[in-house]
Amino acid sequence: MIHALLWMCLLFPPQSAEPSVSPEVLTLLQAGTDAENRSDFDQAIAAFRRAANLDPTAGIVFFKLGDAYMKKRDFAGAISPLQRAAELSPESLAVRQLLGYALLAEGYASQAIPHLTMIHEYGALGIAQLQTGQPGEAVANLQAALAKSPDDPDLLFYLSRAATALSGQSLDRLLSVYPKSARGYQALGQTDYEMKVFPKAVMEYEQAIAIRPDLPGLRLELGQVYAAGSEWEKAEEQFRGEAKLQPGSPEAAYRLGNALMQQGKMKEAIEELRRSDLLRPNMPETLYALGRAAAVVDPNLAEHAFARVIELEKETPLAGQAYLALAGIHRKQGKTELAAREMQEYGRIQTLTAGLEHKNP
Amino acid sequence: MARRIPRREFLASLGAAGATTAASLLSLAPVRILAGYSAAAKPKSDPIFQAKALKGVDFVLRNSPTSRKYLIETMPGGVALLDYNNDGLLDIFFVNGGHVRDIVGATMSFDRRNPAYWNRLYRQNPDGTFTDVTQQAGLADAGNSNYGMGVAVGDYDNDGFPDIYVTNFGKNILYHNNGDGTFTDVTAKAGVAAGGWSASAGFFDCDNDGRLDLFVTRYLDWSMEKSKTCGSERPTYCPPGEFPAITNILYHNRGDGTFEDVSVASGIAAKKGHGLGVAFADYDGDGFTDIFVANDVTNQFLFHNNGNGTFTECGLESGAALSENGKMLSGMGVVFQDYDNDGLPDLLITQLPHEPYVVFHNEGRGLFSAQELTAGFGVLSGNSSGWGVGLEDFDNDGWKDAFIVQGHVFDNVEMYDGSLRYREPPLLALNHKGRFVKADAGSDVPVAGRGAAFGDLNNDGWVDVITTSLGEAPQCYLNYGGELHWLTITLRGKRSNRDGFGARVQVNGQTRFATASGSYLSSNDKRLHFGLGSAETADIEIKWPSGIQQALRGVKANQFIVIEESAP
Numbered sequence: 001m002i003h004a005l006l007w008m009c010l011l012f013p014p015q016s017a018e019p020s021v022s023p024e025v026l027t028l029l030q031a032g033t034d035a036e037n038r039s040d041f042d043q044a045i046a047a048f049r050r051a052a053n054l055d056p057t058a059g060i061v062f063f064k065l066g067d068a069y070m071k072k073r074d075f076a077g078a079i080s081p082l083q084r085a086a087e088l089s090p091e092s093l094a095v096r097q098l099l100g101y102a103l104l105a106e107g108y109a110s111q112a113i114p115h116l117t118m119i120h121e122y123g124a125l126g127i128a129q130l131q132t133g134q135p136g137e138a139v140a141n142l143q144a145a146l147a148k149s150p151d152d153p154d155l156l157f158y159l160s161r162a163a164t165a166l167s168g169q170s171l172d173r174l175l176s177v178y179p180k181s182a183r184g185y186q187a188l189g190q191t192d193y194e195m196k197v198f199p200k201a202v203m204e205y206e207q208a209i210a211i212r213p214d215l216p217g218l219r220l221e222l223g224q225v226y227a228a229g230s231e232w233e234k235a236e237e238q239f240r241g242e243a244k245l246q247p248g249s250p251e252a253a254y255r256l257g258n259a260l261m262q263q264g265k266m267k268e269a270i271e272e273l274r275r276s277d278l279l280r281p282n283m284p285e286t287l288y289a290l291g292r293a294a295a296v297v298d299p300n301l302a303e304h305a306f307a308r309v310i311e312l313e314k315e316t317p318l319a320g321q322a323y324l325a326l327a328g329i330h331r332k333q334g335k336t337e338l339a340a341r342e343m344q345e346y347g348r349i350q351t352l353t354a355g356l357e358h359k360n361p
Numbered sequence: 362m363a364r365r366i367p368r369r370e371f372l373a374s375l376g377a378a379g380a381t382t383a384a385s386l387l388s389l390a391p392v393r394i395l396a397g398y399s400a401a402a403k404p405k406s407d408p409i410f411q412a413k414a415l416k417g418v419d420f421v422l423r424n425s426p427t428s429r430k431y432l433i434e435t436m437p438g439g440v441a442l443l444d445y446n447n448d449g450l451l452d453i454f455f456v457n458g459g460h461v462r463d464i465v466g467a468t469m470s471f472d473r474r475n476p477a478y479w480n481r482l483y484r485q486n487p488d489g490t491f492t493d494v495t496q497q498a499g500l501a502d503a504g505n506s507n508y509g510m511g512v513a514v515g516d517y518d519n520d521g522f523p524d525i526y527v528t529n530f531g532k533n534i535l536y537h538n539n540g541d542g543t544f545t546d547v548t549a550k551a552g553v554a555a556g557g558w559s560a561s562a563g564f565f566d567c568d569n570d571g572r573l574d575l576f577v578t579r580y581l582d583w584s585m586e587k588s589k590t591c592g593s594e595r596p597t598y599c600p601p602g603e604f605p606a607i608t609n610i611l612y613h614n615r616g617d618g619t620f621e622d623v624s625v626a627s628g629i630a631a632k633k634g635h636g637l638g639v640a641f642a643d644y645d646g647d648g649f650t651d652i653f654v655a656n657d658v659t660n661q662f663l664f665h666n667n668g669n670g671t672f673t674e675c676g677l678e679s680g681a682a683l684s685e686n687g688k689m690l691s692g693m694g695v696v697f698q699d700y701d702n703d704g705l706p707d708l709l710i711t712q713l714p715h716e717p718y719v720v721f722h723n724e725g726r727g728l729f730s731a732q733e734l735t736a737g738f739g740v741l742s743g744n745s746s747g748w749g750v751g752l753e754d755f756d757n758d759g760w761k762d763a764f765i766v767q768g769h770v771f772d773n774v775e776m777y778d779g780s781l782r783y784r785e786p787p788l789l790a791l792n793h794k795g796r797f798v799k800a801d802a803g804s805d806v807p808v809a810g811r812g813a814a815f816g817d818l819n820n821d822g823w824v825d826v827i828t829t830s831l832g833e834a835p836q837c838y839l840n841y842g843g844e845l846h847w848l849t850i851t852l853r854g855k856r857s858n859r860d861g862f863g864a865r866v867q868v869n870g871q872t873r874f875a876t877a878s879g880s881y882l883s884s885n886d887k888r889l890h891f892g893l894g895s896a897e898t899a900d901i902e903i904k905w906p907s908g909i910q911q912a913l914r915g916v917k918a919n920q921f922i923v924i925e926e927s928a929p
Binding site (some may be wrong): 195196197198228229230231232233261262263264266292295296317320321324325328331332343346 | 680728734
């Protein structure tokens, strides 16, 4: 990122101040510029350095010298002349820009920040802030940079890092200030869950629930820990608790329905999945789960649910799964032609989605 | 409180019963019981497995894990329960892996001449101990360039003695049982060496001509040279999709000691997959035995036997190719028996974690539906990796239970996923009228389980289990049984193949499809075991592969009987 931005800057150099120097210095500046144009940066640096010796108060000379170092990708060499240029021309944005990049490239992120702030270079500023332990500010600036350059892979990469760092920082703060709080245990539980250390995650969530039994979401998350470990009976207990706490939560109803289905309790599962569908209609995953649960005990309901999935999803893998399930139901009903057509649709979507997956990086 | 009969006491009683066998032949038209011996009545009713070391069995499955993560290392090995010398006692045959050198580009030399890497045959003695008879039986030479995988057992020449077929990464070997305690390697003459990476194999009669044919699954188009590792910082075994799929093989028995490779002509070779397990049953009742191949991350294959020497793969159309969610299974082991006593063979397939083991319930009319959740496997298997599998009535209540050996493919899986385990204890799930519930398997010791063979090792009327695990001695789970009744049937085909493989046997409303195949890389006791619950007699109906049907009413419980196929 740094290099890319640097070269962007070098390709489109900002307006610099009008030079007011002696003819001798001007000749050396011209010779240096000519050498630069030939990509002979060593020659250019030699010419600019002689000019600097002749006129140590000319900001443009130090700017050109720093610029030549930058073009040579000698960022360490660029810092000193650019700092002198900044002293001589404190208002020059061009100098600030180059100096900010040079400092950042050499790892002096904190020194780079004031210069990058002056020129509103959000991307580089965000990177510098990430490196100096200011993830919150980094996230804001990187998002601002992404608004100008959407999908820039480098910006996205650093934003991801900044967000992770911000999350960690917030968690550290939470745990240092309120180590025994429900939220603290919840956060630890979530971390353990993500790292698939399920027994520890269970302990953390149980602590959180003991402290704040009324806190929504705790049981839902603990249920998901149990579900990830295929402990469906325990997952059911937690989802049931969450559903009781939040009777209007479609997710709690969906997850409870799924836990019941995994245990083969299809009638109860249908009840919860229908409730979830009522609370938040047209969720394809809920409808698909409803179809699965109903396939055994109520094929008509299953047929209806799978048809709704197809209607909503059109040609996604979930729609393909719904076609496959429908074909199974219809084969059992002796509707072989219909089942054959559904299998064709399933195959078509499989091919289609496999192609899409292949195209994705 | 139950009284357990000591094994020695029981075996002594068995020997006495055996001595009277010849004199006590029963002839109950139309079924002829050629031999019978009764076990002493057993107390107690719960199935209680106890993990036991078998005296005299010193086998260790040496898979030679290397840092190169050659995929073969994590896949063996099979075990067979067979009575090779027809003394009425089950013997045990183990397939060993081999020595893999931990170098890049290791060659096809697995040090199989070293006794540590031999396959092993253990003969059961009347006192319940075992004797290693590998060398004297002529089974020591497993082929230096063969890395061992699985085993199939069947009497392919109908001479009354079970023959052994060993699958390898390399060339497979057919050992003909000479009937005198020795075997002869007849692979070259028989023409069944296959090649490449074979996995499970099974004998069955594909055309009902009375001779056992041979089906061999093959896993991957793989070689030591093509091997690679997956994972970055923590290299591990690659998934099968990293290597090309390959065809399975069907050998037709010509009846003269030779086989013909009919893979192409039969349509078997029309499908490429990543075959591991294989099981046989006539799922649509048309009188011809069909084939199910458990594929690893490929559609499962259901080869319908067209009855004219050809097969049609119809897994997708039958609903037995994919999970209920339309996902491919990582199929490992498979068993093809009727778990819900509706008379139709169902499929139980073991696979890797995050999806339950799959139950394809046979709905009739050639259709299957995924029923693992209603069958209870949603809560039994989500984070486990299953391999060898059996559906046997371990508690003799009239419902077939499931026993599954478990353990992940990756020996470093814990580094990838803290919720998974490389070593796991086995799963015993008792069948409560179609719903399986976890029970005590007799051991919580975790192992990297692979093969499993099922049979009544001590002839006490309760089915036992022998399993293999990577790098370790085998495990024996002896079933100490209870009070419920049972009946064990040995089929003797006349027009049909002598083993009676492919016969449908119904006893008091239960159905078994005669086979030694199923599980993973392994071969089971060919005898058909039925739990009778509290019933003291049994009504038996047999439909032989020849089409002949026989029936027997009021057979006394708690005995081993031999039923010979009647004349047409």
